[in-house]
């Protein structure tokens with residue numbers, strides 16, 4: 001089979017194939033919001049369609065493409081690995097590439113000592129739950145309101161958004177939510193001495209919510225005091241995204257477990273990792289007959305391990321952590337400067353290149369009435385009036401941060417250029433400006449979206 005010929009031959013069938021054999025609702029969503037483009041090429045920060053139009057990708061595959069797409073250094077390493085016909089997944093053996101990647105990861109997070117590899121973020125969360133229960137002999141897991149840790153059963157049991165759980169219960173027992181950024185509530189939940197782990201995202205992906213500066217250091221102290229393991233889910237925030245290798249470094253916190261995935265393979269292979277203290281790891285893998293007590297068949301596969309090694313090298317060589325800090329800081333500041341100019345725009349928040357623009361109810365009567373009508377149809381619809389024209393008019397791919405939020409989120413590749421940053425600034429200003437014209441083209445779109453939302457109820 002010539003795969004490229006096959007793709008070419010069937011290029012007009014793609015939406016029909018998905019409608020018939022895969023998720024037809026996704027096809028409906030794409031058609032409705034006008035994101036139904038057939039991309040044919042991807043390079044760096046850009047996607048290209050069949051007509052050669054260039055799109056700036058601020059979604060990065062939900063945060064996967066920190067290096068941009070198809071980074072040549074990672075491609076070269078993967079080609080070398082395939083060409084060498086290396087053995088892998090022997091299973092009754094140990095993988096040299098996994099040893100090397102674990103060594104490099106621990107060098108970046110030196111207060112931890114052991115690594116467990118898996119295939120995704122949610123699997124890293126599942127492993128963390130099991131490790132924490134096993135190491136502490138306790139069963140309760142605390143998570144934060146607004147949290148997102150993945151969609152398998154354990155991770156779903158730690159999800160702060162009810163809508164993801166609908167229809168899937170019962171979930172894992174002994175999982176308890178605590179309100180975001182509330183130290184008193186956390187201490188109350190911990191003081192029974194029965195909590196195995198407290199899991200948190202240093203910056204929540206759902207709304208780009210950043211905790212107050214005292215929160216994480218004090219949460220770490222409370223967890224240590226009550227014998228609870230601190231688990232940082234850095235699946236989205238890790239690997240330089242926020243301007244530090246791990247986001248917890250902003251607050252000087254050293255968790256007992258750090259979870260990585262998404263950007264770790266440069267976007268080439270499914271890969272997740274749990275970095276942990278030796279004492280925890282040794283409680284799980286504590287006897288020879290438990291050498292395979294947790295794991296998965298494809299964990300430590302060569303392509304993922306090699307891609308991980310190449311990704312870490314690129315992050316260092318191209319100084320991407322520093323780039324996220326400097327360019328992200330600039331972008332945050334310049335987008336933030338729009339807040340006083342536009343009534344709907346309330347706040348620009350985040351760190352590095354994890355950026356949220358929060359919109360809210362305006363003061364002036366005409367805009368307020370329009371906002372209220374839209375909110376009544378569907379809370380959070382306003383943000384689609386930003387992301388849709390950003391895409392249609394400016395070819396910028398972005399997302400609404402989460403269900404029912406009023407936050408538009410940008411997760412650009414960390415290789416974003418200055419010119420790309422200008423592209424973003426110009427486009428945001430244009431679209432937000434237009435959203436303040438009632439009636440106007442953005443509100444025509446709002447009306448269409450609202451009637452869709454009402455029909456779908």
Ligand SMILES: Cc1ncc(COP(=O)(O)O)c(C=O)c1O
Pocket residue numbers: 062120121122123125148149150151201205233234235236237261262
């Ligand atoms: C913070 C966080 N944890 C876990 C996950 C789950 O990762 P995956 O989709 O690879 O299972 C995600 C995915 O968006 C995430 O943002």
